Amino acid sequence: MLALVALLTYVATRDPAQLWWIALLAVAGLPALLAPQHRLLGPLSRVAEVVVLGLAASQVAAVADIGGPVEGLGASAVLPYLAVPVTVTALRRHFREGAGLLAVTALTLLVSGALTRVDGGRQLAQPGYLAVCAQWLVLAGLGLYAAASLHQVMRVRGEGKPQPYAEATRLLTQLRTVARQLPGATLDPGGISEHLLEELRLAAPTDRGAVLSASGGGRLVVLAQIGADRVDWETTLDADSAIADAWASQQPHTSARSQARSHRGGDVSALIVPLVAGVRTVGLVVLESDTAQAYPAPVMSRVTALTGPAALRLEAALLFDEVRSLATNEERQRLAREIHDGVAQELVMVGYGIDNALAYVDEDPKETAEALRLLRQEVTRVIQELRLSLFELRSEVDRHGGLAAAIAEYARTVGASGGLRVHLSLDESTARLPAATEAELLRIAQEAVTNARKHAGASNLWVTCEVDPPYAQIEVSDDGHGIGDQRPDGHYGLAIMAERAERIRGRLEIRPRQPSGTTVAVVVGSSPRRDKVRGSAAAAEGE
Incomplete structure (x- = not known):
């Protein structure tokens, strides 16, 4: 803006000496440029700018108007700079300061115009000069008013539109309250x-x-x-x-x-x-x-x-399922990232340290070397467990792959890491179960496979997956030493499976496998065709 005003001043006056006013404007605005956040220097610098601007406008007008066709037109060469201090106050939302700057500018223009003489003593503050100054002041005032109005509109809209997390909290709180008041109904x-x-x-x-x-x-x-x-x-x-x-x-x-x-x-x-x-x-x-x-x-x-009232109930249940699924998936991803970036990396570094110790240990103390080797084996086992936990957390039912594919991939990966021979039997129709049901069935299958690998001491793993919506049956069997000899954390895993099955209105069954091992089965829904086949088989056995 200084360069533009300097060019306009020279064109209006043809007098290089008048450019000193432009240099003085630059000096007046320098403190506000160097210390824009200062509470005192910034406002004082802008006041100095508008005072110098008013004096410069009258002087340039006096020189430019000598022999000019329009009285006061020379002031238009300098007054565009008024946009600089006014715009700064608008951007900083200091609208009162902007109004004060306009008042100081108007007073300076009026006083300096009254004191400036042209054409052998004629006073500059004539109607033409005052009209030009008023035009620029009105333009600057309208810009400041527009900025203030826009800020007010944005503030009102911001108050009327809560932040996403605040809105989510409000809606979820309402959902919880309504869910508790539903007479004999659930969000299922x-x-x-x-x-x-x-x-x-x-x-x-x-x-x-x-x-x-x-x-x-x-x-x-x-x-x-x-x-x-x-x-x-x-x-x-x-x-x-x-x-x-x-x-x-x-x-x-x-x-x-x-x-x-x-x-x-x-x-x-x-x-x-x-x-x-x-x-x-x-x-x-x-x-x-x-x-x-x-x-x-x-x-x-x-x-x-x-169906009219039922549509609203079903929409609420589906939205609740979606929110719960999103929250669960987000938490699983967060846990996976934390484990991967925290404990897993630290254990890897511990393993490297043990490798270094084994490289330099004296072979004489055999006990020390053997203890380090055992420690290294334990760290390797823990790292493998963490990697499997990460794989389990990140496993999801792909929209295109289906439930059977997700269970098969998990069983193959975990079985290979545990030295298990995995036998798969997959029967899945093209129709799909609800996403929440598929997710819970996948977690139940994962828990059953993990228990077989960690606690059963098995050599073989049989995984059967039948999906015929709304019917589904997942069965995981092993040839280990049975459920009775498992550790307490294995029973904790069984409790988790039971809770998941109850959540999707499924039936969980845990039974011994002959001649050895355990079978974990979960069934969701019913299949009239299968029930008919089983009924015929039972009748044939009775005969």
């Missing part, structure tokens, strides 16, 4: 879905039905289902189906075609009702009957009357 998506299906079965003819929810990647997961036979429901939102149409339109749809990919044909009536909470589709209810035209308008009205 599976339980809410099962209760909804039982209500709908009383309101509409239903041979089979299901509640589905989005899982990401354009697919749906089965939260619960009813019916005598297993149903392989359509779970792709990209397909040309009534399910995809109902999800996109948020309107109930009826169809004469079954929404199950495994349906063998015949008369069928299907009713698909989207579960809409506000403007968001959180799930779908699919009801099917083997009777034609089983869902007329009155029946559809009864169904939608039940």
Whole structure:
């Protein structure tokens, strides 16, 4: 700005001597530039700037106006510099100081104009000079007012919009309070879905039905289902189906075609009702009957009357599951980082130190060398345990790989580190379980495999994984010395597995394996087809 004002002054006056005012402006503003945070030097320096500016404007105007066509126009060569001190006060939110600077500038311009004479004694402070000065003062004042108004708007918006963590705390506190007040209900998506299906079965003819929810990647997961036979429901939102149409339109749809990919044909009536909470589709209810035209308008009205309130309950449960999953994953990642960057690195350094000691120890004292070797073996074991713990913490069910792939990868890695021969039996359908259920089943399988490696003294490990949503069964067996001889921390791991199974409404079973070893099995949901097969087998054995 100084360079611009210097150029304008020279063009207006053609007098190099007037540039001394520009140099004086630079000197006046130097303290504010060198000590911008100083409480005294900064404001005094800016006051000095506007005083020098007022004097310079009158002097330059007096020289430029001699023979000029417009009275007072020369002041416009210097007054643009007024933006510098005013802008600084606006940026620092010192709006009162800015207003004071404008007042000092106006007073200096008026007094210096009254004392300056041109054209043989004519006073400079004439209407033309005053008009030019007023224009620049008004422009600077409007800029200061705009800055103050913008700051006020931003402050009000900031007060109305709490910080993310404060808002999260408020919402979670409300969620906890509401959850405690729910009469006989829980924030469990599976339980809410099962209760909804039982209500709908009383309101509409239903041979089979299901509640589905989005899982990401354009697919749906089965939260619960009813019916005598297993149903392989359509779970792709990209397909040309009534399910995809109902999800996109948020309107109930009826169809004469079954929404199950495994349906063998015949008369069928299907009713698909989207579960809409506000403007968001959180799930779908699919009801099917083997009777034609089983869902007329009155029946559809009864169904939608039940699904409306259920949508809000299901959304709350799904959000709660998502929040809990995010918090759990974040904590596991934090623990993994802490272990990796802390204890693991320190133990590695201890191992290196022992290696150095073994390199220089005198072979005469054999006991010392043997103790160091044993210590080195122990440190190696601890490091291996930490690495396995890190691997367990970081293991998650991949959206595309599935639960069986995650369990298989963990069993192979842990089995190889423990010298176990791993036998895998994986049977997973293309449909997916809810993310929270998959995560808990993975942790149960991890705990079972870890117990077998650390406490069972086994040579073989059998891992079976069957996933047929909403049914799933995970079974981990070993040929070790059995559950009775395990250490207390092994029993603690069993308690953790039981808590996880209860959380997803699963059934945990721990039983001896013949001729030796232990079997840990967890079952979620039910499969009518498997129950029928087992019932037939039991009847055959009875005969």
